[in-house]
Amino acid sequence: NAGVTQTPKFQVLKTGQSMTLQCAQDMNHNSMYWYRQDPGMGLRLIYYSASEGTTDKGEVPNGYNVSRLNKREFSLRLESAAPSQTSVYFCASSRGGSNEKLFFGSGTQLSVL
């Protein structure tokens, strides 16, 4: 009963490096989300995908790109990492839209030096 699986759990990057955060869900959910969590700022939506083949910007999309590879997988890419992107990243999924229960992964702690 895996739910939402994120990899990696921890990552350290140098400024300017690129990387992709992977997310997969096994609940046959239609919607998937990427959030970042910073102290005192709560959870802020980066991108979301309402269904396979669609993606939309959230509150803080600058510096990120996403791919909804198939119904199960939703990846987040940092093309040129910046120290301001140091954060904890959470992937989530829901059966329908934002008015249904979100299931979160365990997070990726990213540090950009």
Add this chain to the structure above:
Amino acid sequence: QQQVKQSPQSLIVQKGGISIINCAYENTAFDYFPWYQQFPGKGPALLIAIRPDVSEKKEGRFTISFNKSAKQFSLHIMDSQPGDSATYFCAAPGGGSTLGRLYFGRGTQLTVWP
């Protein structure tokens, strides 16, 4: 864009006391207001949610109270326990051009002393 304002930022309560966290929203396309609970090192998990055809929903020691006219809702934790120590987030769905998004408050760090 949806704004969700949550208070207080931190809360310290003695065991057995009542914890109250408040949220206010601006607008939403859906009447759906969830609260998420997060323990250190874990992802948030849905605690309780209300679809306000009623003004209150209770699940065990947790109660959501909803005031549609004031655009406010709150979480009450009765008989607070040390195991309730966590960060709590309220949330509200966006509307209009932000349909499909779920906006979170900034969180309340609850500490329950034994």
